[in-house]
Structure formats: structure tokens, C-alpha cells
Amino acid sequence: MSLATAPLSLSAADHERAMSEYGRRAEARAYALGNRGPIKLGPDGRLLPEIVESYWTHGFYVFQGVVGAGELAELRADIDAVLARAPARPDAPRQDDGIIKPPYKWARPLSDPVGGTSANNGRHPAAMLQPEPERDAPAWTVELLDGNLHLSDACLRLYGHPGLLAVAESILGDDFVPYNEVTFVKEPGLGPSVAWHQDGTTHWTADDWDAGAHGFNFMTQLYPSTAANGVWVLPGSHKRGKADIKTMVAACGSDRLPDAVPMLCDAGDTIVTNRQLVHGSFANSSPDRRITLNEGFFPRKRVLNVTARRLTGAVETYDLARIEARTRIIQIAIDARRQRFPQEKPYVYRPLAGREDENRWTESTRANVLKNYNQLDMFI
Ligand SMILES: O=C(O)CCC(=O)C(=O)O
Numbered sequence: 001m002s003l004a005t006a007p008l009s010l011s012a013a014d015h016e017r018a019m020s021e022y023g024r025r026a027e028a029r030a031y032a033l034g035n036r037g038p039i040k041l042g043p044d045g046r047l048l049p050e051i052v053e054s055y056w057t058h059g060f061y062v063f064q065g066v067v068g069a070g071e072l073a074e075l076r077a078d079i080d081a082v083l084a085r086a087p088a089r090p091d092a093p094r095q096d097d098g099i100i101k102p103p104y105k106w107a108r109p110l111s112d113p114v115g116g117t118s119a120n121n122g123r124h125p126a127a128m129l130q131p132e133p134e135r136d137a138p139a140w141t142v143e144l145l146d147g148n149l150h151l152s153d154a155c156l157r158l159y160g161h162p163g164l165l166a167v168a169e170s171i172l173g174d175d176f177v178p179y180n181e182v183t184f185v186k187e188p189g190l191g192p193s194v195a196w197h198q199d200g201t202t203h204w205t206a207d208d209w210d211a212g213a214h215g216f217n218f219m220t221q222l223y224p225s226t227a228a229n230g231v232w233v234l235p236g237s238h239k240r241g242k243a244d245i246k247t248m249v250a251a252c253g254s255d256r257l258p259d260a261v262p263m264l265c266d267a268g269d270t271i272v273t274n275r276q277l278v279h280g281s282f283a284n285s286s287p288d289r290r291i292t293l294n295e296g297f298f299p300r301k302r303v304l305n306v307t308a309r310r311l312t313g314a315v316e317t318y319d320l321a322r323i324e325a326r327t328r329i330i331q332i333a334i335d336a337r338r339q340r341f342p343q344e345k346p347y348v349y350r351p352l353a354g355r356e357d358e359n360r361w362t363e364s365t366r367a368n369v370l371k372n373y374n375q376l377d378m379f380i
Contacts, residue, residue: 009132010129010130010131010132011131011132012110012131012132012133012134012189012285013285014131015110015129015131015282015283015285016228016285016286018129018256019227019228019282019285019286020227020228022227022256023226023227023228023262024227026227026232026260026261026262027227027261027262027264029261030261030262030263030264031264033054033058033235033261034054035054035055035057035058035060035061035062036061036062036063036064036265037051037062037063037064038063038064038065039063039066039163039164039166039167041163041166045166045169046166046169046170047166047167047170047171051170052170052171055171055272055274056211056212056239057236058235058236059211059233059235059236059237059238059239059273059274059276059277060233060235060263060271060272060273060274060277061271061272062263062264062265062269062270062271063163063164063167063269063270063271063272064265064266064269065268065269066161066163066164066220066268066269066270067158067161067220067267067268067269067270068268069268071154071157071158072222072267072268074154074157075152075154075155075158075220075222075293076222076291077154078151078152078153078154078155079145079152079155079183079222079291079293081152082103082145082151082152082183083142083145083185086104086142087104088140089106089139089140090104090106090140098371098372099147099150099371099372100372100375101146101147101372101374101375102146103145103146103147103151104142104144104145104146105142105143105144105145105146106140106141106142106143107140107141107143107192108133108139108140108141108192109133109137109138109139109140109141109189109190109191109192110130110131110132110133110137110189110190110191110192110193110283110284110285111130111192111193111283112127112128112129112130112192112193112195112283113143113192113193114194114195115127115128115193115195115196115255116195120197120311121201121309121311121313123197123198123201123311124194124195124196124197124245124280125195125196125245125246125249126195126196126245126246126248126249126250126255127195127255128193128195128196128255128280128282128283129193129254129255129282129283130193130283131283131285133189133190134189137189137190138190141185141187141190141191141192142185142187143184143185143186143191143192144182144183144184144185145182145183145185146180146182146374147181147182147373147374148181148182148183148293148294148295149181149329149333149370149373149374150366150370150371150372150373150374153336155181155183155293156332156333156336156337156361156370157333157336157337157340157341158220158293158295158337159181159295159329159330159333159337160330160333160334160335160336160337160338160346160347161337161347162334162337162344162345162346162347164218164270164295165330165334165347165349166347167218167272168218168297169350171212171216171272172212172215172216172297172298172299172300173299173300174349174350174351175300175350175351176297176298176299176300177297177298177299177300177303177323177326177327177378178295178296178297178298178326178327178329178330178377178378179215179217179295179296179297179298179377179378179379179380180294180296180374180377180378180379181293181294181295181296181374182294183291183292183293183294184219184281184290184291184292184294185290185291186229186281186284186289186290186291186292187284187289188229188284188286188287188288188289189284189285189286189287190284191229191281191283191284191290192283192284193255193280193281193282193283194231194280194281195255195280196245196248196249196255196257196278196279196280197245197278197279197280198237198242198243198245198275198276198277198278198279199214199217199275199276200213200214200215200275200276200380201214201308201309201310201311201379201380202214202302202306202308202309202380203302203380204241204242209241211238211239211274211276212274212299213276213299213302214274214275214276214298214302214380215275215296215297215298215299215302215380216272216273216274216275216296216297217272217273217275217294217295217296218270218271218272218273218293218294218295218296218297219231219263219270219271219272219273219292219293219294220268220269220270220292220293220295221265221266221267221268221269221270221271221290221291221292222267222291222292222293223267223288223289223290223291224265224266224267224288224290225262225263225264225265225266225269225271225290225292226262226264226286226288226290227262227264228282228284228285228286228288229281229284229286229288229289229290230262230263230264230265230281230290231262231263231271231273231279231280231281231292232257232260232261232262232263232279232280232281232282233260233261233263233273233277233278233279234257234259234260234277234278234279235259235261235277237276237277237278238274238275238276238277239276243278245278248278255282257278260278275296298378298380300323302380303318303323303378303380304318304319304320304323305317305318305319305320306318306380308378308379308380310379311379316378316379318378322376322378323378324351325376326373326376326377326378327349327351327352328352328358328359328369329369329370329373330349330352331349331352331355331356331359332359332360332361332365332369332370333361334346334347334349334356335356335359335360335361336361339361
């Protein structure tokens with residue numbers, strides 16, 4: 001069956017076959033980009049220039065072996081525990097745990113909740129194929145967790161990872177600021193699509209727009225990211241401004257953009273992904289689970305005193321007080337990590353250097369600073 005001629009009602013098995021054909025063709029191109037390897041820092045504590053250049057060329061870089069086996073086990077156990085606490089369906093009453101923003105987002109299995117709709121300000125203009133789930137599939141699947149750092153101590157410690165924070169500094173400057181932390185959940189045979197889109201809403205038409213204007217996401221993989229379950233990107237598209245995704249999808253006659261590549265990697269690897277890249281993921285008809293921990297960061301100058309409209313329509317201005325309150329979480333995470341991994345050299349976050357004692361990780365900090373920290377998330 002050709003992809004362009006896929007029937008309107010497509011079985012999960014046919015979708016899986018179609019994805020494996022598409023994936024086989026793209027995998028070699030993905031590896032040929034050469035944008036993968038361990039985090040390598042120079043004597044100045046910053047990434048080697050060739051790695052930074054590769055990131056800016058392709059819009060993403062795969063850092064291998066960022067999370068060791070022990071930490072990976074802790075992250076998996078924490079996320080499993082959070083998922084085990086999820087109510088069975090979106091309309092079930094929530095347990096009153098004092099968390100303001102609902103941590104769970106559901107979707108119908110193998111569906112495309114936003115593609116081709118006006119949701120998220122219409123930023124996903126083309127629908128993806130929606131294969132039929134197996135008969136015994138549940139009615140709903142959790143697709144996203146919001147607020148990783150107050151849901152999981154292991155995620156908080158990962159947030160303070162000295163190698164990742166050095167990468168953030170190398171790309172954004174040493175005064176980088178946080179975006180948000182969410183978990184994408186793609187259960188085998190259930191995970192929904194995230195239709196093609198570009199992140200970022202604020203600076204596309206700015207006079208000083210550039211390839212880094214909307215920051216990046218770290219995507220740490222708790223399981224291997226494959227062509228079938230992973231995020232696909234159009235390499236280099238972060239440099240070309242706003243893409244006409246609707247026309248691109250119409251021109252190729254399917255949701256499989258011909259020049260896209262999957263971001264392939266192993267469990268414990270972290271991909272740094274420019275938010276301006278055209279990217280998306282397909283319904284996970286494969287037998288392989290993907291769990292991705294996203295941590296986003298912005299250049300400070302793109303946030304300070306900037307007024308932005310969130311995907312919900314809310315309009316907010318990010319003043320220095322807001323930025324400082326939100327960046328405290330970086331310092332608290334550095335301290336939480338120092339307590340758990342005392343052999344590591346902690347990262348020094350320049351904007352809060354000298355204020356370490358105000359930002360220690362304690363049970364009081366958990367209750368009074370970390371809980372509901374994501375109310376201060378910023379969005380550009
Ligand atoms: O992980 C996914 O499937 C989608 C990720 C994504 O679209 C994003 O981080 O903006």
C-alpha cells in the first residue's frame with residue numbers, strides 16, 4: 001500500500017508497516033547528518049564549537065549517554081508512579097493534591113487531537129493518519145504530563161544536570177531562562193500523533209528574528225526513540241522562518257514529509273531540538289514505548305519584558321521579578337542533584353551565583369517554592 005493512497009480507515013498493523021517503510025528510507029539520512037555524540041566541553045566549560053555549529057546547522061543534536069543506568073532507572077520509576085496515579089479518564093474527579101494545573105492530558109488512542117484544527121491557535125494545520133486502535137484498547141491514553149519537576153524528584157535532579165546546563169549556556173548564553181517541563185507519553189499501540197508544527201508564537205516577525213529566537217527543548221529519552229515512535233524534524237527548517245506546513249503536506253499527498261528525518265537515539269540520550277524546527281510525531285502503532293522528558297530554555301533577551309500570547313489565548317508580560325522567581329527552580333534543581341550525586345561538580349548558574357543558600361533543596365522548598373512552580377512557566 002502506498003502511503004499516499006492509505007485508506008481512510010487504516011488498521012494499526014497497516015500503519016505500522018507504512019511507518020517502517022518510511023522510517024527505513026529516512027534512517028540513513030538521519031545518521032548521515034552526523035549530529036550525535038557525547039556532551040564534550042572545552043576548557044571554558046562550554047560545548048566544543050563544532051558541536052554548537054552542528055546544532056545551528058541542523059537544528060538538533062543528539063547527546064549520547066547523558067543519563068546513566070542508575071539515574072535512568074530512577075526516572076523510569078518516578079514516571080511510572082506518576083502514570084499509575086492518573087485517573088482512568090479525563091472527566092474522573094481529581095485527587096486533591098494541591099496541584100493547580102492538571103498534570104495529565106489525555107487523548108484517544110492513535111488519534112490526532114490537534115492536526116487540521118484551530119486548537120493551539122491553529123499551529124498544527126494538517127491532520128495526520130489516525131489508525132484504528134486494537135479492539136481491546138482503552139478509551140483514553142495519557143499523552144502528556146505537565147510540571148515534571150513537582151511531579152518527580154528524579155526529574156528535578158535531571159534538571160540540574162551539569163552537562164545539560166552547560167549545553168544550555170553554550171547555545172543561549174549564561175543567563176538562559178526556563179520555559180516549561182513536560183513529558184510526552186507514547187504508549188505502544190496507543191500513543192497519539194503530534195501533528196507537524198513549529199513551536200514559538202512571539203518573535204517570528206521581529207526585526208531581529210534569528211534561528212534561535214524561540215529557544216530549544218531538551219528531550220531526554222527514557223526508552224529508545226525510533227522512526228516509528230519518535231519525533232521527526234525537517235533539518236535546517238529552524239533557519240527559514242515560518243513554514244507553510246499545510247501546503248507542504250498537501251504537496252506530498254500524505255502526512256509523511258519526504259525530507260524529514262526521525263530523531264533516533266537510545267534510552268538515556270538527550271536531544272537538543274530548536275523550537276523553530278518543523279517537527280511532529282506519528283501515532284505510535286509500533287510495539288515500542290516512548291517516554292520523553294522535555295525541558296525547555298530561552299535566551300533571556302527573548303523573554304525579558306516581552307508580552308506574549310499563550311496557546312490558551314492568555315496575554316502575559318514577563319518582567320524581571322517573574323523571570324527571577326522562575327529561574328530559582330534551576331538553582332534548587334542544582335542543589336537537589338548535588339545532594340543525590342555528590343561526586344559530580346555542580347553547574348554554576350551565573351544569574352544566581354552567590355545565592356545558593358537561598359535556594360537549597362529541602363522539604364520546605366518543596367512545599368513553598370517547587371509546588372505549583374509551573375504557574376510561572378513562560379511561553380514565547
Ligand atoms: O514528543 C512528541 O511527540 C512531540 C514533541 C513536540 O512537539 C514538542 O516538544 O514541541
